Amino acid sequence: MLLPQLLGVFVFLFARFAFGATLQTKAAGTWENVAFTRVVNLMRSYPIETVSLTIKNVGSYPESIYYFGLPDSVFDRISVFSARMPDKNAFIESSLYTQKVEQGGVPVSCGVLKLASPIEPNNTIDLEVVFAYNAGSSLTPYPEHISIDTIQMLHLNTSILPYSLYPTVDYRLEFLGSDEYTVLNARPDVSVKKQGSNKLQIGPIKNTKELTPSSLSLVYKHNLPLTRVVNLNRDIWLSHWANTIQFEEYYEVTNDAAKLKGGFSRAEFMNGEYTRKQGTHLLGFEMVLPNESSGHYFTDLVGMVSTFKVFSNRLYLRPRYPLFGGWFYNFTVGWTNELSQFLHSPGEEEHILRVPLLNGPNDIFYDNVKLSFYLPEGASIVSVESPVPIKYKLYKYEKSYLDLNAGRSKVVIGFKNLIDNARDESLFVKYKYSKTNLYMKPLSISLYIFCALMAYFLLKQINLSIEP
The missing domain is CATH 2.60.40.1730 (tricorn interacting facor f3 domain)
Known part of the structure; x- marks a missing residue:
């Protein structure tokens, strides 16, 4: 209720x-x-x-x-x-x-x-x-x-x-x-x-x-974990050419539950079948993703983590070890969706992006959340609307693959003290991106390649031989 x-x-x-x-x-x-x-x-x-x-x-x-x-x-x-x-x-x-x-x-x-x-x-x-x-x-x-x-x-x-x-x-x-x-x-x-x-x-x-x-x-x-995200960095990349939107989230998670007395024994943990018992240890995360997502991955500081499963729009993550009270775990998770699921274009140059504020697990508190939107090169941001008060907002440019000019338009938004149900809310980013901007990048790349080939061709015509 x-x-x-x-x-x-x-x-x-x-x-x-x-x-x-x-x-x-x-x-x-x-x-x-x-x-x-x-x-x-x-x-x-x-x-x-x-x-x-x-x-x-x-x-x-x-x-x-x-x-x-x-x-x-x-x-x-x-x-x-x-x-x-x-x-x-x-x-x-x-x-x-x-x-x-x-x-x-x-x-x-x-x-x-x-x-x-x-x-x-x-x-x-x-x-x-x-x-x-x-x-x-x-x-x-x-x-x-x-x-x-x-x-x-x-x-x-x-x-x-x-x-x-x-x-x-x-x-x-x-x-x-x-x-x-x-x-x-x-x-x-x-x-x-x-x-x-x-x-x-x-x-x-x-x-x-x-x-x-x-x-x-x-x-x-309260014989359950007390899960808290200390920092969440949520990056969202847009591509109009590929009609894709890529999500990547980096989590720093801790469990505020009671600490273990006497330290952790994996043998005791496995022999006691605590993976099947309710307790203060955190065994995994269940994330709610947008429908029809693909290209899922789960990594931590060691490398790829294969213990994850996807069922419909649910992503189940299992860390390398259970998180007991006072323990920390850092990991990165990512996936891809079609851009058309989130984008509305009321005009030829005007676009409105609507994305969930969060996609994290249930029963969790977020101390700090940083959202970064990477728009296509040449896009200009008009406004950002949020149902949650924004702590800070930064506009900048960042170069990515094959960005030859100023780079991608980037907006960074900071939040504090969010709860898991914030994922029911949406952020709106309004920006302008014309057909001229869309075709400018491939034309620029083509021009650079053409100039490189012409330079190579002209250099080949020069006779550097010392023989008469």
Whole structure:
């Protein structure tokens, strides 16, 4: 339920802009959280939080801006942030605010929700906020080292009370995704009970003041890898002559799960048949490729890796060794598709390229992503559109095979803090490339070859003999 809501319209991180002059640097006390229910989904390697709100305008004037407080540890690592009105199933304008909002003399990082119409005094509205983030040092294995056959427990540090700029009348906290929970710093005045097979409920907690300091130390079972891509370099090469688009991706991957106690024994690993058992070790990757891809390859720093299979649009990769907690693996994967699958040409010279933002595995977090588009020589880039905020964008030229002039037009785009579901989104690159540019390269090559042959022919006519 969470991910479809999270990515329905995919207000995927919201360019970090202010909503104009209507925003204030201080959060006026015009709202009250009548009900605040926070649900933390722990099924994946990164938390996904859904906050259901009923807010009331307790001020004297209509209000349309609501500041949603976020701890700095979340704000700095957030990947997705969206808001909607659940009763109307309609998304509302939402963004991370570039400046900190002051509340009671305390600067607070926050998201900003702009309601479709102002809410009159004493009226209420229901909202739902969904966000995903890399928990970083707030989520660690517990203990840090375990044996190969030990079930992994994770330790989450979070807040037990609402991190809100407004007072809250009724607050509830729920955790989903594990069948075993332990609260290390339980409060005697707060109800903690397990519901069903995978839910832990805390609360209700009544009448909480704004920004009340609190902490919760939770240990839960999660016997799966915590896969994280430290760096991804994704290169995309276009050829109008061959009607092909080539993808090449270089991954630097690590597993943040618990480290092995006593080191790794391949004999123990094979004899225990751990390749067939669920655990914190990462055995392989399943990638979703575009349909009708071909020319697949899989390499690492040693050379070609043959342990990969392709089924329809799925590419299954098996590294040379399992990745246990704290281990790293670098590899490169590539494939080719027909360019016509991704290219739309509304005019003779105008072209629009649409490609998936990612093609990576499930349940994975990306620290840094660098996308590079290599357009044909002579192409001029008009614009680049992304549903995800771009950290940096560089335009340059790079020479490749048989590039005789300036080289290929290249655009490099950088992103941070992406999650696996970003592969459902598309990047658009608009560029101009005329028939003259298309034929210029073969004509230039032909001219160079003709000049070389003529020079050879003329040199052959010169008599360098010393005989009369």
